[in-house]
Amino acid sequence: MHLFTDIHSLQGFLTAYKYAGKKIGLVPTMGALHSGHLSLIEKARQECDLVVCSIYVNPTQFNNPNDLVHYPRTVSSDRQLLESVNCDVLFLPDDQVMYPQKTLLKFDFGYLEHVMEGKYRPGHFNGVATVVSKLLHIVKPDQVYFGQKDLQQFAVIRQLVTDLSFGVQLVCCPIIREKDGLAMSSRNVRLTANDRALAPLLYQSLQLAQKWASAMSVEQVKEAVARHLAATAGIQLEYFEIVDSYTLQPVKEVDEHEMVSLCIAAYIGEIRLIDNIFLNNSANYK
Ligand SMILES: Nc1ncnc2c1ncn2[C@@H]1O[C@H](COP(=O)(O)OP(=O)(O)OP(=O)(O)O)[C@@H](O)[C@H]1O
Ligand SMILES: CC(C)(CO)[C@@H](O)C(=O)[O-]
Ligand code: BAL
Secondary structure: OOOOOOOOHHHHHHHHHHHHHOEEEEEOOOOOOOOOHHHHHHHHHHOOOOEEOOOOOOOOOOOOHHHHHHOOHHHHHHHHHHOOOOOOOOOOOOOHHHHOOOOOOOOOOOOOHHOOOHHHHHOOHHHHHHHHHHHHHHHHHEEEEEEHHHHHHHHHHHHHHHHHOOOOOEEEEEOOOOOOOOOOHHHHEEEEEHHHHHHHHHHHHHHHHHOOOOOOOOHHHHHHHHHHHHOOOOOEEEEEEEEEEOOOOEEEOHHHOOOOEEEEEEEEEEEEEEEEOOOOEEEEEE
């Protein structure tokens, strides 16, 4: 695997592939890689001639400084994992490379960021859009791969890519889970043993809500999920929403929308985790 830490050398390397008409796939990550990330690399491996993974813990998307300081960083095992799935290129920039000056960019994603992650993590999507724009400019991939776990991020990036005519194809990959249903996440390693035992409750709540949604109103399902989680000390629900999978806006009735998702965010002890499932019609989400 080729390792690049600066933009000039990376672009020099990629030029030959672009001239030869090779298809380039980009998988942006913040490292501390797990099988969820590797599934994105593997999908890119199947569909592209050259697979580039970026690892960069992007400070501008962290609304909580404590979360940034404690974000797991495991570069040497990340490199081994990337080798194991035949990733071609690792782009590993530092803050000076990505932000040689304080960025003044401001994005406004309107209604897309007034709910859920945007509401509870002010400035988060501005930081995500900034760094994803930079990565797309730097690598100029044909395809870029993201996980459904960050569903709202995917919707924001869809808007960004169209608004700014990036001309890249977005690919949304399914959520990879632990055996007990917990969505894989880099932050899971920060859970205490007790909290790790509680964490599968998030996915269990989504599954219950999916069942309840066939017989109850949206409001009743939301209340039932809140009650279900309130019964467990150690879990603090931040939001549970039933949303249109594209606009991310809360729905009043499930039947009025072609694609609906159930989305949850909660603190398990000190650690904030998110998860979601498609309620219906999950095939071919783009
Ligand atoms: N369990 C998973 N299954 C599939 N894709 C995932 C999973 N977890 C993360 N991803 C995707 O991997 C990409 C990089 O995510 P990131 O590096 O933030 O990892 P993460 O596990 O989501 O970490 P954290 O949630 O702690 O920020 C994103 O597109 C994200 O949606
Ligand atoms: C897309 C991303 C790599 C941007 O920092 C990050 O938000 C993530 O890992 O989902
Ligand atoms: N996976 C989303 C990155 C974040 O939580 O900041």
